[in-house]
Amino acid sequence: MITVLRAGPLTTVQDLGRPGLAQLGVPRSGAADLPALRLANRLVGNPEGAAGLETTLLGCALRFGTGRWVALTGAPVPAPMGVPFRVPAGGTLEIGTALAGLRTYLAVGGGLAVPATLGSRSTDLLSGLGPAPLRDGDTLPLGDPGPPAAVDAVPLPPVAAEPVLRLRFGPRDDRLAPAARRMLAAEAFPVSPDSDRIGVRLAGPALPRSRTDELPSEPIVLGSVQLPPDGRPVLFLADHPTTGGYPVVGVVHPADVPAAAQARPGTRLRFRPVPPG
Amino acid sequence: MADAAEARAVYAALLPLRDAGRITELVPAARTVLVEADPLPDLPALLAGVRAGPVVPGRTVEIAVTYDGPDLAEVARLTGLAVAEVVRRHAAAEYVVAFSGFAPGFGYLTGLPAELHVPRRDTPRTAVPAGSVAVAGEFTGVYPRRSPGGWQLLGRTAAVLWDAEREPPALLVPGTRVRFTR
Numbered sequence: 284m285i286t287v288l289r290a291g292p293l294t295t296v297q298d299l300g301r302p303g304l305a306q307l308g309v310p311r312s313g314a315a316d317l318p319a320l321r322l323a324n325r326l327v328g329n330p331e332g333a334a335g336l337e338t339t340l341l342g343c344a345l346r347f348g349t350g351r352w353v354a355l356t357g358a359p360v361p362a363p364m365g366v367p368f369r370v371p372a373g374g375t376l377e378i379g380t381a382l383a384g385l386r387t388y389l390a391v392g393g394g395l396a397v398p399a400t401l402g403s404r405s406t407d408l409l410s411g412l413g414p415a416p417l418r419d420g421d422t423l424p425l426g427d428p429g430p431p432a433a434v435d436a437v438p439l440p441p442v443a444a445e446p447v448l449r450l451r452f453g454p455r456d457d458r459l460a461p462a463a464r465r466m467l468a469a470e471a472f473p474v475s476p477d478s479d480r481i482g483v484r485l486a487g488p489a490l491p492r493s494r495t496d497e498l499p500s501e502p503i504v505l506g507s508v509q510l511p512p513d514g515r516p517v518l519f520l521a522d523h524p525t526t527g528g529y530p531v532v533g534v535v536h537p538a539d540v541p542a543a544a545q546a547r548p549g550t551r552l553r554f555r556p557v558p559p560g
Numbered sequence: 561m562a563d564a565a566e567a568r569a570v571y572a573a574l575l576p577l578r579d580a581g582r583i584t585e586l587v588p589a590a591r592t593v594l595v596e597a598d599p600l601p602d603l604p605a606l607l608a609g610v611r612a613g614p615v616v617p618g619r620t621v622e623i624a625v626t627y628d629g630p631d632l633a634e635v636a637r638l639t640g641l642a643v644a645e646v647v648r649r650h651a652a653a654e655y656v657v658a659f660s661g662f663a664p665g666f667g668y669l670t671g672l673p674a675e676l677h678v679p680r681r682d683t684p685r686t687a688v689p690a691g692s693v694a695v696a697g698e699f700t701g702v703y704p705r706r707s708p709g710g711w712q713l714l715g716r717t718a719a720v721l722w723d724a725e726r727e728p729p730a731l732l733v734p735g736t737r738v739r740f741t742r
Contacts, residue, residue, distance in 0.1 A: 303578075305587045305594075306571075307730045308660035400724045410664050411705075412724060454592075499564075499590030500661055500668070526589050526661030 284424055285391070288375065289344035290417040295406035295480075296395055297388075298334040304401060305525040311505060312407035315480055315521045315544035316386055319357035322439075323390035326354035326367045328432035333394030334404035336417075338387045340547060342378035343417065345389075350374070352392040352431060356439060358384030358545060366436035384442035384545040392428035408480050409522040445471065446542040448518075448535045450508065450554040455498065455530035458510065463490035467533065471551035472516065481524070482509075482517040483543050485552065489514030492530075500526040506535035506543075508554075518552075520544050561591050564658035564670045564698070571659075571734055573610040577601060588659040588734050590668070618657070618735030623702065625651065625693050625740045629713035631681070635695065638678045647742070649673050650714055655700060655738040660730070665704035665722030667732035672700045684710030691717045693740065702732070 287294075297320060300313020314320035314337055321331040336343070342360055350372040355364050358381035370376050378387055397404050397414050406413040417423075450467065452459075459467070472485035495512055503509070503526060507519045511529045518535060520543070535543060536557065546552055561567045571588035574595065578586040585596035595603065627647040636643045650672075657667035672695060680696045685708065688694070692703040694711035703709060704722035721731045732738065 302584060305585050306660060306734055308662060308664045308666050311585075401729065412664065500659070501589045501592045502587035502594030502661075504585070504594060504596060524661065525587060526659065 284348040284422050285395075286346045286348065287343065287417050287419060287421040287423070288346055290419050290421070291338055291341045291343035291378075293339040294343045294417040295337050295408075296334050296397055296414050296417075296423070297337040297405045298403055299332040300405045300521060301401050301403045301407070301412070305502065308410075308525050309401065309412065310407050310409050310522050310525060312403065312405040312413065313521050314388060314405075316357050316388065316541040318541055319386070319388045320390070322365070322437065323354045323356040323388045324394075326356070326365070326432055326434060326437065327352045327390045327392045328429050329390055329392065329394050333390065333426070334397065335388055335390040335395065338378055338389070340385055341380050342387060344378070345376045347372060347374050347376065349425065351425065351428065354390050355387055356390075357386050357388040358382075358442060359439070360387050365439040367432060367434075381547070383444075385547040386545060391425060392431075393426035396424040396426040407522050409524060442545050443542055445551050445553060446539070446546055447553045447555050448539040448543055449557045450533045450535055451557055451559055452533045453559070455501075456532045458492050458494060458530040459532050460491035460493045463492065463514075463532075466490055467516075467554050468556050471553050474546045474548050474550045474552060475515075476548040478548060480520055480522040482519045483546060483552070485516045485518065490516060497528045498530055500528050501531065503527050503531065504534060506537060506540045507531040508533040508535065518543050561593075564590050564668070565656070567591055567593050568656070568658050568734055570607060570610055573607065577606070589661065590659065618733070618737055620737040620739065621731060622739050622741050623693075623717050623719050625715045625717050625742060627651070627715035627742065629693065629715045631694075631712035632714055635676070635678055635712050635714065639675055641675065646676065646714070649676060650695070650700065651740045651742050655740075657732045657734050657736040657738065658699075659734050660732070663704055663707055663722075664724070665730040665732065667701055667730075667734075667736065667738075668699045669701055669732075669738055670699065672698060676700075678712055680710040681712060684708055688713065689716065691719065691721070693717055
């Protein structure tokens with residue numbers, strides 16, 4: 284069992300989420316930086332989909348009732364990153380402030396054994412499914428650890444200072460005024476402080492729309508760039524709504540979504556248009 | 561697609577591919593259907609003939625409604641109908657869940673009589689009680705849980721629209737036929 288000594292501003296249990304249920308209105312949820320969670324699990328010998336913790340900027344502190352192998356990935360903190368290490372029984376793990384990036388992932392041998400909802404232990408902040416965000420004093424049950432992993436350490440992908448995200452225009456890029464298309468390709472868009480697991484809200488220049496009437500609701504996919512009437516794009520992350528009435532003018536390449544999820548407020552995002560196909 | 565019924569027909573035609581694991585996400589909406597798959601199947605070939613084909617009806621659900629919603633008078637004013645007539649027409653129609661969204665288990669029901677198409681409220685409510693039966697635009701629906709909302713509230717039901725511990729969790733899924741009873 285793990286006891287939460289300091290929950291931090293937003294620490295949630297995350298696994299691979301609830302894909303395949305969007306037709307019921309259930310967001311996919313899951314780790315915002317999925318490759319980071321998968322890697323952390325591999326490092327401690329867990330299945331990639333085991334539940335771990337996702338911290339936000341300021342980390343958290345945990346006391347371990349039983350000794351376990353753990354691994355940290357994602358946003359680097361002042362602790363061993365990308366390498367399994369042992370926290371002894373009674374030991375404390377301090378996940379400090381991220382040196383770069385936004386979300387750090389902790390995998391624990393055996394995984395976190397909180398109850399699953401619809402096949403996932405992920406906290407979904409849009410629809411309220413899954414466990415609540417951690418609070419000081421919470422306890423987290425642990426699963427039984429398997430055999431240790433064969434890997435010792437892996438190099439972590441660096442957190443880009445100014446991420447460049449591949450963007451495919453559409454399906455509703457006809458709603459972009461011609462100037463907006465040029466601006467998306469040329470300008471830098473600072474991440475707004477009101478960004479969350481639902482979406483990265485982009486400050487910077489407002490994008491002019493060619494028309495401002497709403498669409499009948501359309502499905503939304505991970506990485507969709509939606510353009511509300513105020514012209515400030517929203518890049519949807521794990522807890523995105525399943526449908527929406529504002530036009531999706533472009534979709535970020537799935538492999539680049541984790542970089543967006545690691546962009547802390549103030550980070551300037553750039554888009555590089557890529558052809559369809 | 562021309563309307564929500566056609567989008568639902570396309571969704572229904574592609575369901576076997578999802579069940580076979582060739583599609584990871586299949587999500588109908590008001591005029592469009594999202595297909596997420598790698599590799600993407602040959603959609604034009606799969607969809608040839610879908611629009612003319614019949615849609616297998618889903619199961620029918622009856623939802624008992626107490627028509628005492630706070631927006632009944634406003635809907636009556638917007639439609640030019642008496643409150644009793646708004647209620648009668650809403651309860652007399654047959655509906656089909658076109659798609660879900662907004663919240664787990666929230667179904668957008670088509671089949672709302674044209675004279676009951678009214679705009680959303682100018683100012684959304686910060687809290688709509690669970691079980692509220694509401695209309696907006698071409699749709700009617702039932703709020704599965706307490707949430708903010710801008711639809712016009714006609715009444716309420718004790719039916720449980722969503723329970724994550726129940727199998728299936730959603731009372732209404734795309735294709736479900738719905739009748740509101742008084």
